[in-house]
Amino acid sequence: MPEQTYRDAIRSALIGEMDRDSSVVLMGEDIGLYQGTFRITADLLAKYGPTRVIDTPISEEGFVGSAIGMAMLGLRPVVEMMTWNFSLLAFDQIVNNAAKIRYFSGGQVDVPLVVRGPNGAGVQLSAQHSQSIEVFYAHVPGLRVVAPATPADAKGLLRTAIRGKDPVIFLEHAALYNIKGEVPDGDFTVPFGKAEIARPGRDVTIVAFSRMLQVALAAAATLAEDGIEAEVINLRSLRPLDRDAIITSVSHTHRAVVVQEEWKPYGAAAEISATIMEGAFDLLDAPVERVTGADVPMPYARNLELLALPHEEHIVAAVRRTLYREGASHA
Amino acid sequence: MPEQTYRDAIRSALIGEMDRDSSVVLMGEDIGLYQGTFRITADLLAKYGPTRVIDTPISEEGFVGSAIGMAMLGLRPVVEMMTWNFSLLAFDQIVNNAAKIRYFSGGQVDVPLVVRGPNGAGVQLSAQHSQSIEVFYAHVPGLRVVAPATPADAKGLLRTAIRGKDPVIFLEHAALYNIKGEVPDGDFTVPFGKAEIARPGRDVTIVAFSRMLQVALAAAATLAEDGIEAEVINLRSLRPLDRDAIITSVSHTHRAVVVQEEWKPYGAAAEISATIMEGAFDLLDAPVERVTGADVPMPYARNLELLALPHEEHIVAAVRRTLYREGASHA
Amino acid sequence: MADRTSHNENPGGLTPRSAGGQAVATGVRESVDLASALHWYRQMVVARRFEEETERGFRRGKIGGYLHVYSGQEAVAAGMLAELRPADIFFTAYRDHAHALFRGAPPGAVMAELYGKATGLARGKGGSMHLFDVSRGFYGGYGIVGAHIPLAVGAAYALRYKGTDKVCLLFLGDGAMNSGGFHEPMNLAGLWGKEGLCPLVIVVENNEYAMGTSVTRSSAVTDLASRFNQYAIPNERIDGMDFLTVRQTAARVAADVRATGRPYAIEAVTYRFAGHGAADMFQPYRDKDEVETHRRRDPIVTLEHHLREAGLLDDAKIAAIQAEAEQIATEAVQFAEESPAPPPEDLYAHLYGEET
Amino acid sequence: MADRTSHNENPGGLTPRSAGGQAVATGVRESVDLASALHWYRQMVVARRFEEETERGFRRGKIGGYLHVYSGQEAVAAGMLAELRPADIFFTAYRDHAHALFRGAPPGAVMAELYGKATGLARGKGGSMHLFDVSRGFYGGYGIVGAHIPLAVGAAYALRYKGTDKVCLLFLGDGAMNSGGFHEPMNLAGLWGKEGLCPLVIVVENNEYAMGTSVTRSSAVTDLASRFNQYAIPNERIDGMDFLTVRQTAARVAADVRATGRPYAIEAVTYRFAGHGAADMFQPYRDKDEVETHRRRDPIVTLEHHLREAGLLDDAKIAAIQAEAEQIATEAVQFAEESPAPPPEDLYAHLYGEET
């Protein structure tokens, strides 16, 4: 299979959808003339013109809301959030309008809206620019929330998102844009709500999404050197959550570690952990472990930032705790 | 002890704090001339004047942000959210400014801000006005999130909130304003992060907050008729979470049911459930059960709204599942 | 469009604007087709009578939640919708019953929605604040103040993007102008309008209050129309209590917006006779005299005078119209009463367009 | 304050406003105390040299994250802060290095913050975007565009509420004006100002771009000062490249705001010489000529001319000042280099003011 970077996977999916469907329009800050903060949309203004590649003022609430209106009228807007941190300014539009209009109108409109952009921590971007906001949206019925970890998933999930009828929160990760991976040729898509076994194993299940999948795979490789075979689940989407895939895996590994980049309390890993207990209580040989970021706003200093993020060794340690029940995390 | 309604408890706490400290100011929509949507602030404009009881335009981002600035300069603003649904428009101010300024300034400022108002479903207010938004804030380090279920807690927690140095998300419930309860005389306060055993019991632990505590107590009474003694924990605050109180209770009941009004996926109950498993795995005789609202925007029709909300019988059934392991919820 | 431009670039347009308002109010008598105004008089009478039933339904506990009636403001929605083409679309806030009726939604279905019935305009899912009738170009019905504004701006863009000559009509309240949800999309509308990509007619229903907060207490400038100058959106203030004035303005503005693809804003000065919502009983923020003074400007009575002058209405005709309104309202209530509640399985219906 | 009022109510104030700007620019030469301007010339030279070191630090990987330098805009912050009293306070966005230096923050502590060191102005917690020096009335340093604006409005209210005669100075960018974070608090400022409760001096640093998006492409009206008319906030546009103009305006406006407790807005037209941030290398949105043209208006060179004319500067003095700037910048870097990183326990420090 040909290789592609995560960035090119997203970019080529956008180009492909714009070519096949003239109702697809792109909107966002500095996606046109500036060529895109992460160059996902470089050259697209020249290629498709200003009515399809719309540079917006700094008005997140305004342009996300406008995109919802466009979607209600049958366009397929793909909005770029320069980073997901800024989406908090459009939170009401996404939660109270995009997610609910179909429902409170009694099914009279589709809202085929995609909002995409980088989520999570970068390098020393400090507190206001280093957040992983997935759980804010994963909690909300009416939305789909996906967080691809590989180029192939990014491409296949983005196609599904753009072709659908519902609002999709599409969470990329800046630290993934340059990773390469095999991407199938042709017009493949990846469905929502179907997790993938990124690495099979029998001893423990590690559940991860977005950048943390890469960290989990590294941890699994390290564990393998000690003969510990971790099964790594690439979640792909948080809403819907592929409960069956997780339970199936845990029911033969009997142990689970859930990984997330963000603050632990009330984070995505809590739902996954509770779901595992509810679905596989009798099969669990150890409490489900959570590996998460520190419960603080992201500090600027690099040494503190590194302490605030979850790393391979944290996953390895958590896996060992589930296997040998060391440590006091469940005393 | 004298009785007071939940409304009067809040109202008298506000008056008391305004009398003892001139730096306390109230701000919000229609809290003055209109006398407050829920009459919490009735007559206070006349009593304290327009510089201390500030009627605002419909500008949630603007007045919450202004309150943060006031707090940084040493005032103690208490902002009324007419309902917490509208706080989504001020989400960025609360999450990116109020919660983080102390941290990214290296501790140079206090932010003694209280934002209060009714949270959760009313009666047929439909999708945009019936949300229980606690988890959006409970996830965020730098905030305190409290949800009083009784008049005494409302009064004691509000005093603690107004006298503190940090931003507090103070979640009331419209359905509780008229309930009566005993409220101690004098200047008592209720600390953050200390749960209370609202009803002692040996067979199962029910964890609840806000209005759901009242429903949980009703369920416990019903269960008692069958000789099932449920211990009901009144959580009071979600951040900080009183992990010890919950674990202590579960370690002698060996069973737990967590109740929340809101959508199940990624809701507050998930964190509590995961916390119980992490802290009491070896002591659990059954998976922790979650009793929650339906995973849909709130429908307007009363019959559907009733189906969307958790009721006493759901708690009773969940408790029975933990005791007799009936049902397939953890098959 | 010299006049337009002057409005855009020169906020001094204030004076001509008000003057223009007057001119319209007087010039109109001759110029408008009064015959068809009779139809709208009837519509306004029906809407007024209909709201009496919604208030009654609320008192009887048949209607729940918030209830915001339109009584007093009928001339605004009637005058604007009178000039909207069938293919055009519109958005409004939660004070939306009359808007739905004027657009031709069945009164029974509107009442049934308020009663939370399966036969409701939104299948009982939305209620009073979320009326929707997309088949008639009515895109809702929203409850978060100001948050429906960007939707209408994007919808207007879509209409042009698809190459149609349709226009989008947006109603908003005076209170909504203080929200970021107003500012951001209005600037977008101004920008997109320069490319002819925003055929949007904006109508501010200035009824002088946002709940209990008057315009003077909530807006730093009280000439609300002038607030659109910041967005290079031409604007004017008109008498929203006079149907003929509103309608003539609507005709001129809609034609202009349809031709140019540029937004235009109308501040219609009106008044809300009832409380803000059903819960607003004592109205401590305004006194009875104020309300009485405004009731003397009742838009229905005003139009009645015009039509009598023109010999198109007399006591007999009026009695007939009122009897008809009575019957429509009563039948709507009966239909709502007799309709079934939504089936339990509807709880999860209409959540997503596709299963996964 | 006839002039004020006219600005408030009459958006036609446009013309007088621009004219006023000119008047200031010419009238100023004689009227301002040039001697003390020498001090500010020195400050501007230091800031410019300091930014060269921050860019170098970024290239060397010593400074992380986003880095937004101020080169080209020095006259704005210098002119405004020159007229702020020690007890006054101010807020700005993320392009904040020079603001901190002009207010007297130790250059070493500023550089150390950018290096993420424990000795930094915010203990290494905030970095380039979040400089804070509350001891000097500098309340930060914010990264969400527009979101710091309401903070300054509330802070201004608090200053008056506490009975002081302090003023609050707010810097914001042209791009920030398109956010709801601008609109909502500006309306509050207009309202509170009427009660004399909002002593706020607003300075829009119009450097013509928001990242790659020019004012023409992001604002429906390009006369940014006029946008404040919607909020009844008097306003004027001035030449932000001329220190003397900015300073004289600052003196007049600060005195006025201090006396009245009413907000006032200044649009300072300036230009950013460097890219938006360190990552903005190719600047596809503007061409070299444009940048060159503006470099000829370099605020440091302009002030240098004024001072030479006045006989207060000559080649020798300039050389001395540059040497001094060189030394200050180098020492700042050395201090930052040699300072320790924050201790690990700082990860959880400064999160809450109280334990529970």
Ligand SMILES: Cc1ncc(C[n+]2csc(CCOP(=O)(O)OP(=O)(O)O)c2C)c(N)n1
């Ligand atoms: C964002 C938001 N804040 C507050 C409310 C509560 N609220 C409902 S209607 C209303 C007043 C709106 O006034 P206006 O826009 O003038 O419309 P009118 O009711 O006069 O038709 C308020 C404050 C809300 N629904 N949304």
Ligand SMILES: Cc1ncc(C[n+]2csc(CCOP(=O)(O)OP(=O)(O)O)c2C)c(N)n1
């Ligand atoms: C709400 C928000 N949206 C987008 C960004 C990304 N961003 C950072 S600076 C900037 C441009 C701001 O321009 P302006 O206000 O003119 O300030 P300048 O950089 O010119 O000083 C943008 C879009 C942000 N930080 N916050």
Ligand SMILES: [Mg+2]
């Ligand atoms: Mg109104």
Ligand SMILES: [Mg+2]
């Ligand atoms: Mg700029």
